[in-house]
Amino acid sequence: MTPAPIPLQQHPNFAAALTLLGRPPLTLANGHLMLTRPFPGGLRLNLLSRAALSAPEALPDLLGPHRAPLILSPEHPAPGLARLGAVPLMTPATLAEIPLADPGTMRAALHPKWRNRLKQAESLNLRVTIQPMPPDPMHWLLAAEDAQRRARRYRGWPRMLTVGFVAANPSQARLFTAHRNGAPLAAMLFLRHGEAATYHIGHTTGDGRAASAHTLLMWQAMLWHAARGCRSLDLGLIDTDRAAGLARFKLGAGAVPRTLGGTWGWWPRLGPLLAPLARLDATMAGQEHPLPASSLS
Template sequence: MRFPDRPLPQSTEFAETCAHLGIALQRHETHEAVWQSRQRRVPILGAVDIVSRGPVWHCAAAPKAWLNQVKRPLILNADGIDATALRAAGFWPLVTPATLALLPLGTPVAMRGALRQKWRNRLNRAESAGLHVTHNPLRDANHWLLQAEAAQASAKGYRGWPAVFSAAYAVANPGAAQLFEAWRGSQRLAGLLILRHGSMATYHIGHSAEDGRKTNAMNLLLWQAMLWLSGQGVTRLDLGMINTQDAPGLARFKLGTGAARHRLGGTWIWHPCLTPVARRLPRFMAT
């Protein structure tokens, strides 16, 4: 059975990476859906299955039937399931929904036409600034971009993807981790790592030096990545979460590509001890 595009955590490539790292990941498939899960021990609750950005549905009516079949403790980062259905199935809300930027890919003319004016102007300036872009599969587990991401995550206090995951993805899925770098002569200005998975791809890591920001190097890198991915038959690029309050500049950068906002369903837990109360939650607590 053919299922729609799968986000990174639900992709075959993600499963191959986990296998390479020795992380147990279970694949499940029914007539209605396909999903991947891993298990974690949670204090007090014990063993809990975790499903991120899944399941991937075969039809619009599938979520309700799937939810009613849940019998084991489960943490679900829901996508495509509304809060009413989750509450009715006895899920308890943990984290409010995040919003992603999803970019449809097409012909160069169509993609350029979808760029917002300010984004297009920055791209025009970058294209006329004498920069050049290199593009290769990621091969170095100690690549400067992976180190820069780790340092930035530590400095800003957020949890990014560990370098070992990125390196393992490249090894487990040859050619699927694509590295784009912008240069001015011998000076490296910025880097971008894209992960391909099926007919989708994910903006995984991006980093720009000060001169890279001044020359709009990231606009040029992302544009070149869009062109290459489209030429490879990729139909959607996941640009990751957007947060207009805490990171408005990054949100504008992502949405300026013509990407659409996609609101996830939040993070929920199903546990037999919580189910009776969860079904009676006030509506404002389950949205």
């Protein structure tokens, strides 16, 4: 079986961005990247995100001397963490991934409503440009993203981390922009990491929404990345309760929902003492099921 593409948070491109910014991650014995954050008084907190923990029982050996409290967000369900004394902090989230293939196969996988919006956008003869994202902290898309976060009250990467990724990985960040009469209507930024790419940020104007410009840009990104060896597009998490419209957009593009491994807290020094409580918490928390395709209306 072909190994799954490496998630962005575990890829050397991400490590290169952090290193450029003076915050290099720790590399564990199996190659996983772990972030560490110091606090006053000599305390530290480690973060292991999107790691494929096929054998959670091996985690103590992988950490070696790095025994600070750890927040884990595994790539796949990892109930074995409870046996180590890890405590579930959040139930598993659902990720949306588009399997990339030939144009005919991908177009057939589009939801009918999504395909109709794509046809509408294609009929408008919008000009689409595909360019490397410049490492400019004052780029209009970054400014628009910051304003959108403040208005909608959500969080994301710091602006300088995006700039750092672009600067550390030339040509691995692609900006797709839809124009009409020389003016940008919408834009989407994708970050490449090996055989996969991640949708990072995007922005659209009122005219862009009316023209379904983001639908056109997503389709162009699917075609462009598939033609250059990408196997999948990571569209991030979906939430059908608080962001139903965005979830429909991602699923309508042919994305397949997949359940991640939840978020766990673990302090290696206290693991044996907390193991019974952790197993009880894991049993009570249960596991969320992936979102069915029928959730797209």
